[in-house]
Amino acid sequence: MTTQPLSRRRVLRAGAATALSATALTATALPSIADAGPTDPALRKVVLVGANPGVQLFHGDVVTAYASVWTVDWSTHGSGAAIVLWHDGEVRVLTDHPSLGYWLERTFTRFFPEATGLLWPEPRVERRAVHVTNDLAQGTRARAGDVSVRIANVLDRRAFATDEFDLGGRVHSLSLVTGPSASAAIEVRGRRLPGEIIRGGTPQRPSSSAFVAVAEVWRF
Template identity: 60%
Template sequence: MGLLATATPASAADGTTAAATDPALRKPILVGANPGLQLFDTSGSCTAYLSTWQVEWSTHGAGNALVLWRPDGVRVVGEDPHLALWLADHFVRHFPELDGLPWSAPKFHRSPVQVRLDLASGLQARGGGIEVRMADVLDRRAFATDQFPLADVEHSLSLVIGPCGRAQARVDGRVQPGEISLGGTPNRPSSSAFLATAEVWRA
């Protein structure tokens, strides 16, 4: 019994450990869309990261939300704090765009968030003093991985991504400083402003 207890972690009883190592056992935790916009100054430092969420279903409910990171703090906007703060803490704070950047306790602002996303034309989203626009969709391609770590826990992610050639964010009426970063190749362009839809997270 001692050897069995050592070889089989208690968490395996509920499938937690197995799901972390076997993607086939992972279950959906969120279905929706999550466009992202990262802006940089002339030195290459990030001036802002804006994560737009249109959640059709999740383990924490459904609805729209905006998560804004800036050097002066994190603002989260939505009508449901349970959902919006989970999106910020479980997902956004662990995204690679924010790797190495300070993360402060999010400040929640209760406000309706309107999102209009179109893979043909781009994105318009607004709420709680934040407005984001993306246009000039450069490409549309599928992406999937079973190795997307969030807080050192592997998640599975699938989506359709659409890098955009133009984007702008306004915060409290002022245009957020910084520019998007464009790269890739003509056949596979990349951008720090991107649409992401048909998005499924599994854990």
């Protein structure tokens, strides 16, 4: 089993459900890949402030599940929370604000390195209340509908910043504090999804395919 997961960590180093069709959400002002932001990072504007912890599970070198948890304090598309779950070739977006959740999945999550090589279809957006607790001391717990995500035993806390985060040809600036973690699980309908996280790095600078994130700012 490899100790370097193909994930964003390598880049960073460090009530009733209402299913909504993707076409019903296309009226949301989603940016085109052809749209170009300022090439000078100093001219880029803040588009999102929040947090985006995540878990990628593996069986050997094969990804079995990926969960991206969002809490958005402010963005150009509003505030709220979402869980984006990839499993068995399907993408679900569970969110209390469907237009925000759709934007998060279409603009950010599907372009993350964790999604590279995965069959990534149009998402199924489900209106659900999302409950998230997230900090660098205790880790992350998130649940929405029949999905729950847990990230625990934070191993390290590191600041990270880049002006070269490519999201489908649209280069963003990103800054955050990340905490690679020693344990994690994703459950659906009370059943734990198969696969394990991958840990690597050194005792002084550990890495993991499960991570807490806080103080996250995206600029474009």
